[in-house]
Amino acid sequence: MKSEKNISSIGHKVVDRRREEIEPLLASCRQQNRPIEIGLYFNDPSCHEFIEMWLAEHQLMLNTHLDHRKLSVFSLDEHENVPLLQRQIELSQNWGADYGINHISAFSLSRRESYQPALMDKLTRQLHLLNSICRKHRFPIYLENTYHDLNFYRQVFNSIIENRFDYLHGCFDFGHAKVWSNQPLSEWLDFLETLKNAGKRLHFHLHANRGLSDEHLSFIEAEWLNIIKADSFTTPLNSFEAIELIDSRFSDSRKVMEVPIHEAMENLHKVVEEIERIRQSKQPRSA
Numbered sequence: 114m115k116s117e118k119n120i121s122s123i124g125h126k127v128v129d130r131r132r133e134e135i136e137p138l139l140a141s142c143r144q145q146n147r148p149i150e151i152g153l154y155f156n157d158p159s160c161h162e163f164i165e166m167w168l169a170e171h172q173l174m175l176n177t178h179l180d181h182r183k184l185s186v187f188s189l190d191e192h193e194n195v196p197l198l199q200r201q202i203e204l205s206q207n208w209g210a211d212y213g214i215n216h217i218s219a220f221s222l223s224r225r226e227s228y229q230p231a232l233m234d235k236l237t238r239q240l241h242l243l244n245s246i247c248r249k250h251r252f253p254i255y256l257e258n259t260y261h262d263l264n265f266y267r268q269v270f271n272s273i274i275e276n277r278f279d280y281l282h283g284c285f286d287f288g289h290a291k292v293w294s295n296q297p298l299s300e301w302l303d304f305l306e307t308l309k310n311a312g313k314r315l316h317f318h319l320h321a322n323r324g325l326s327d328e329h330l331s332f333i334e335a336e337w338l339n340i341i342k343a344d345s346f347t348t349p350l351n352s353f354e355a356i357e358l359i360d361s362r363f364s365d366s367r368k369v370m371e372v373p374i375h376e377a378m379e380n381l382h383k384v385v386e387e388i389e390r391i392r393q394s395k396q397p398r399s400a
Contacts, residue, residue: 120360120388124148124174125377126318126369129164130157134374139167141378148174148367150214153201154182161204168208174367176316177205179254181216186239186256188219195246202250212253214284214316215243217269221260229268237272240281247280255316257284263296263304274311283308286318287359288371291346292327298347298355302362309363317368319356319384331372331380332356332387353387360388 124147127135135151142149151164168175184198205213223232247254256273258266273281283305290301305315321335322328324344332352335341340352347355360368372380 120385121146122148122364122366123319123360123368123370123381123385124150125381126150126152126178126371127374128152128154130155130160132160132163135160136163136167138374138377139164139171139173142173143171146174147381148176148369150176150178150367150369151208151210152178153180153204154178164208172209175208175210176212176214176255176367177201177208177210178214179205181214181257182219185216185219186236186243187217187222189239189242195242198243198246199250202246202252206250206252210252212255212282212314212316214257215254216257216259218260222265224261233268233272236269237276240269240273240278241276244278244280253280253282253314255282255284255314257286257318258289258294259286260289260293262294263290263301267304270308270313274313282314282316284316284318286320286371287355288318288320288322288327288329291324291344292322297345298350302359305363315363315366317359317363317366318371319359319368320371321352329371329373331370331376333376333380333383336383353384354391356384357388357391 124142125138127138127149129151139149179198179201184194184201188194189198202213217236243254256269270283285301285305290298309315321330321332321340323338323340324346332341335352343349343351350358370377370381370384
């Protein structure tokens with residue numbers, strides 16, 4: 114008996130180049146009613162033309178990922194970046210995207226305690242600017258955790274909530290939290306629950322790594338490397354159990370796999386299979 118829990122909220126991440134690589138994943142997401150995320154990093158004209166034509170004929174649960182290297186929240190005071198941000202939002206809307214993902218910064222920001230008030234003041238100004246642009250276009254942006262500890266994101270989202278930046282929401286990257294924070298997954302998920310309870314919507318990026326750097330390993334390769342097992346981040350769960358928990362607690366949120374594209378289909382099949390196996394094992398056995 115298959116689990117009744119819906120796991121069609123898990124899909125794929127692609128980028129805007131190499132039509133021959135992304136077309137099968139677009140088609141697969143449409144057939145299986147899964148979400149897809151498109152990273153706006155390369156601006157390949159032929160790929161953009163294909164995506165536009167394909168999406169004109171097919172509906173998808175779609176979001177984009179803005180070019181965070183140029184358009185991070187921290188860099189929005191650079192005059193030329195605001196028009197580029199608006200163009201990427203307009204492109205996203207033309208493709209039918211429901212929202213976009215962005216980063217707070219393209220690099221690690223100051224951790225020195227004496228600079229934290231100034232840093233948060235600057236970020237709050239930038240968040241206000243971003244929210245104003247999003248409000249003008251009626252296009253939400255979900256902010257992703259990258260190079261900082263959980264406490265940093267608590268401060269950022271406290272500012273977002275206190276200032277009623279209503280178009281800004283949260284994106285949790287599983288692999289980033291393992292590499293760049295000291296808190297376990299359980300503490301991150303409790304934080305995400307508080308955001309959800311405060312009315313913030315959530316999105317998830319899922320990929321594996323060995324904890325040393327931001328590798329975007331598939332969970333198939335992670336299993337081969339024997340790093341699926343519980344570690345200091347996921348404890349007491351292994352990686353598949355952690356993903357099952359994320360999908361259970363945040364069943365209405367989209368989750369996308371950020372893995373090498375040639376492994377994407379097999380990786381998603383494996384993860385869904387493992388989630389179903391875990392859920393079946395929790396079902397009460399009939400007498």
